[in-house]
Amino acid sequence: MNLDALYREVIMAHHQHPAGRDPLPEVSASAHGYNPSCGDEFEVNIHVEDGRIAGIQVDGHGCAISQAAGSMLSQVAVGLKVELLEDLIDAFRSMLKTGEPDSTLPGDLPVLSGVSQFPVRIKCASLPMTTTLEAIAKL
């Protein structure tokens, strides 16, 4: 069943134990993301030092897919150059369109390729990413 592709164990684990929730000691930029059709909501704070992500907090509530995507992102962002994080988010969003797992994506992110089979859920997986891009745009 398609549901197995969507609700993979690793996704459910992120949903139940999300990473990246702790407040940052220093914040360079913040953004708020909201999906008005379902109520998913994110607050993303980033701390940037020397052009690299020194810290990220992805806090929010909503469906398992959006929460897992935010959690996965928080695990891979720290240490990346800001431009690289932007490229990574672009690649992630392409993967959601094609449905091909992108093995060049770090961490657990390739697991979310199954979301492509559920077009109405692509927005869920994208929300923490687009919110992060909004925060970057404010730097």
Added chain:
Amino acid sequence: MTNAATRTRLEWDSDKIRALFPTLQRRVAEYPLVYLDCAATSLRPESVITEGCNFCRHHDGNPHRGMHALSYEATEVYKSSRQAVADWLQAPDSSSVVITRNATAAINLVAGGLRGKLGSGDNIVLTHMEHHANLIPWQQLAKQSGAELRFVPLTEDGQLQTDMLPSLVDDRTRVVAVTHVSNVLGTINPIALFAKAARRVGAFSLVDSAQAVGHLPVSFAELDVDFMVFSAHKCYGPAGLGFLIGKKAALEQLSPAEYGGDMIEYVSYEEATWAEIPQRFEAGTANSQAVAAFPESIRFIESLGTAAIRAHEKEITAYALKRISAFEGMRILGPEDAHLRGGLVSFYDPYVPPHDMSTILDEHGVAVRAGHHCAQPLHRLLGIPASTRASFGVYSTTDDVDALIQGITEARKLFTRKY
């Protein structure tokens, strides 16, 4: 017309009724479709689809304009559709029936028509359970005029605190607008009480009957409101069509909110005068095939009878309330008693987020609505980000509810496992 209202429940033949809806023949995710999203839009019987197509095939003219046969026929179609709505809902006459795009457009027409007629110190009384459609047009009118918005609060079980009406409605109240049946809580509201409170102070009363018309007996005359709105697509009719029914004296006090063709009488380059009511409020061409098809929706509803439909939906709702509330920790929104509610049940599952619930149900062929159902402030008031809603119609059965319960059980299994 047969005396459908007195028919007994024994005559309710679900199989026969379901066979009239072509969409119910399809499958979703390899399962037969279980359609529990009637409050968003109801499915349409074959006869309504055919009637819309017949207009396009045989008439297809633009009403009120041409002198040729097709335009004349289209004009007659509009006339008879208006008359059918007036007769059905006991409106004063066909000129009190305004054709709109949907219920939302109808409320905007009233709120927009009152622009410039309210001022600072005036107030508009709404309730905490309104759909965005019966909130935002009034917010905008209040902003534009400096009027105050007041809200009738909810009781613990999701009814309106009508005992607050005397203190909220005063001699500066200009509008009292309330939903007939809440699209989230299901609550059926005592509309006549609101109309009476408005009348006492000379305010306009408006009822949003989008979730009531076609689901329970509705009479404009009995409710004695100034304005009533509803959408055709929520009562087995086509999308892109709604109605505003108004008392003549109330409609006359509205300025047109949209301008252009068909709503005018005499036009110069500098000035224009308005057509008579109701055309004054009908700028541009409406969705003619929908207008043509809607009397067939009324015929379909009346072939069953609104009292019998209400009894059927109440029975399904009571069964759904019992089954859904049996899940541990499940929160039902709105009154617990099916007598107090229309044909819908919204619920909040502490284990399964609504969006995930909807996806999992969809994979079992069960269509429900997940989200805030165009009522963000209400969800915030209830302290939840969103909810899942199952809503029922003439074709709903207890088997449909069983399929829903099976889907919720599967979703719970997936979400309560430890990962």
